[in-house]
Amino acid sequence: MTEKLSVVGKRVPRWRAHDKATGTAKFLADTKLPGMLEGKILFSPHAHAKILKIDTSKAEKLPGVEAVITWEDVPNKLFNPNKLDLILVHPELEFKDTYVLSEKARFVGDRIAAVAAVDAATAQEALELIEVEYEVLPAVFDPMEAMKPGAPKLHDFAENNISVHFDFPVAWGDAEAGFQEADIVVEETFRTAKNHICQFEPCTCMADFGADGRLRIWSPSQHAFLHRRKIAEIFDMPEGMIQWITPHVGGAFGKYGSLSIEPVCVALAKKAGRPIKLELSREEDLFATEPRQRYVSTGKIGLKKDGTITALQEKIIVDGGAYYTHNFSTTAVNMGGFLGLYRCPNVAAEATCVYSNVHPTGGVRGYGNHEGTCMLEQLVDKAADKLGMDPLDLRLKNAKKAGDPSSTGIPMETCSFEEMIKLGAEKIGWKEKRARKKEDGPKRYGIGIGIAMDVSGAQPFNIQHRNAFIKFNEDGSVNLLLNAADLGQNIIGAMAQIAAETLGLNYEDIHVVTGDTDSTLYDIGQHASGGCYQIGNAVINAAEKAKKQLLERAAKKLEAAPEDLEVREGHVYVISDPEKTISVGDVSREAMYNFEGEHLNISGQGSFSPVQNPPPLSAVFTEVEVDIETGEVKVLKILYVADPGRAINPATVEGQLEGAIAQSLGYVLTEEYVSNRETGALESDNLNTYKVPSTLDMPETEVVLYEEPVPSGPFGAKGIAQGAMIAVTPSIANAIYDAVGVFVTDMPATAERILEGLK
Amino acid sequence: MKKEIASFKVNDRAHEVLITPNMTLSELLREHLGLTGTKNACGAGECGSCTVLVDGKPILSCSTLAIAVQDKEILCIEGLSRGPELHSLQEAFIDAGAIQCGFCTPGMIMTAKAMLEGNPNPTRDQVKEGLGGNICRCTGYVKIIDAVMGAADTLSKGGK
């Protein structure tokens, strides 16, 4: 693409940056409704228990308490908090196993009852007055144990606690034959980290049944329309009777891809007949909302002596926790990442999803691909070691190119892994550093690489419909209506840039309306890094339609043909006679206010359903220093080379990558989600024990945007945010392997585990 | 619990509030004065999101009793800008792309303000050190540090 861009590609301030910098941006915890009550949830103290009796009378009598609910007050209807069953091509692999409140507790933190009171302190006091008689059942905390005959059973339908066993649905070649052909085979079993996203704003929700009978829900959902449909199903309401409002979101990273406390909040609002706010504490957020699945996964790679990969295979036990949620979908994506990153003619994978009495898991940034790719990338380094090859050369040998299928199976329009790897290697000084002496007293130096491809949406596996609407105001500014939650990734700002560029307006001329299912068109929501690519195309479509109306109208005024007109910075010009011009505002205003009977509010509705799924690409280089006496890993530098297609706003794209670097550091080194082995209670339930990286943990970082615009993308853009951790994590693990030869199979790689590995 | 009237000076304005002895400063600001710019990401002194300045010093308002800061000069994010005119730190955070979800931003800016008052020309490492108690889950801190360095520059050249 060679056209000159005036708004796209510029580092303009993100949407609502001013409000966030001045403290005026309202998050849910900052909001109050008239007559609002505050809610609190009673969580199960037992990992596995049946409720024999639950007496709420004392709690109800406490002054200030307006409603108490238990399993008897909520719809007797199972659901899956994961929205994907509504849009998945294979919904039969999704199970409904969750109630709003349950008669049976399956993990420490399961929802037993809830209270609404005049304030949170009263609600809390009331919780302590609820008397529950539990029959404590034997519990099982390990998926291997859970599969054994005679293990405590969590859900009636799941024999041996196995919810589903499935093969990678779109495998190709003959894996067995591929391994026969191989000169070497490397096989390792990994235990990935059950890491919590710990988004900074603790989970909060408000709900209210208005006098008009309509239900209003305020919740930072990533999928307002799909979650609205879920609530409609659970509470047996027509979708149109529910308005879902998405406020500012204090970080999400996949967290709000599941319904979380909304159903409880709605049930409380229904019972109390008053607006309810339900706000989790940090501790509750950590134990009662979904972390990542833990995969116990055996990966196998076969290669020829020259490094050609002949076969890949993965066998996964999914330690998904007490409820099913995203078990199937994250695992299928895990397989896609593991099997689809490199050229390989023969692949196979299978997975067994297992229930146990640990905290249920969900979709977290990277959505399975993070773990699948990380295992593969570590195996590649081990294979390189065995072959005596430079791991960088081994990657170059097998890297995919344009025209090859991506990990979703769709042929890629562009793919410059080779150039990106070479660029990064050059910048970091790979050859010299790899050859460098490792020792410096007890400190050992290492350098590693990881590469990854992610997605720009979930086609062809999910329905992916997007809509946008544009309407002009009298002054020539426009309203852009869409339903996209700004989770921090700046989707709104990027969409405004795309609209401005397409319409020939300034960034400031685009006023976005979002976050309200009543006033925006249907959108499947923010997942799989599909927002920028997919909604961006819908916005262009809407803008082009509106622009056509604008130019037709302007053509009459300027006495020129519409094809001879262009719009720049808010003015329409005649191309063949640039002296002739009219402001967009004048055209728009005249269209609204005229006596010629040709009234028009210039507008356009755009839609998009993708055919392509261009993967954003990453190549990451990490330098570490490992202290062999203490086992401590110090990350020295991370260089991230990313291909986002086109960076609509380079500052916010860089921000996604830099943030992901920090999250990967936490994943690999410090963030350990630990449950007590006896009770199943979460032990890492605050920010002192669940260690999120601070400034002091951050290494030197460098981000390089290798922009290769993709033809099907809006101005060439692909998705970037979800996939940003994927290559970082294995690059750190591989650097540790280079430094001290410890092959990290159990994350996080704490000092103890490194020391253990050094033995 | 016994309630009493206490007087506070917040963002240069005097307030009289009926408080209980166990009320935290964060509660006072958020619930009673409607100053919700100050955030509570942990409520337990572990994250820095609730940082405000008391007599120019950064303190964690979630872990400070309101009663202890009576009649002191309290400054929170809402008091930083003067009408439409933003403080250099706020400008710098916006321009550097240092804000993502924005939940950590008020605490970061207040901590940075106190730091720059003590050390107007910090090195990058000193900024890292100074912000060590403020968690941000989104940004990886790079652009936050850029912003603070940028604001230090503006301020040392006489900016506001």
Ligand code: FES
């Ligand atoms: S809310 Fe005060 S330190 Fe986290």
Ligand code: FES
């Ligand atoms: S911007 Fe989200 S926590 Fe810092």
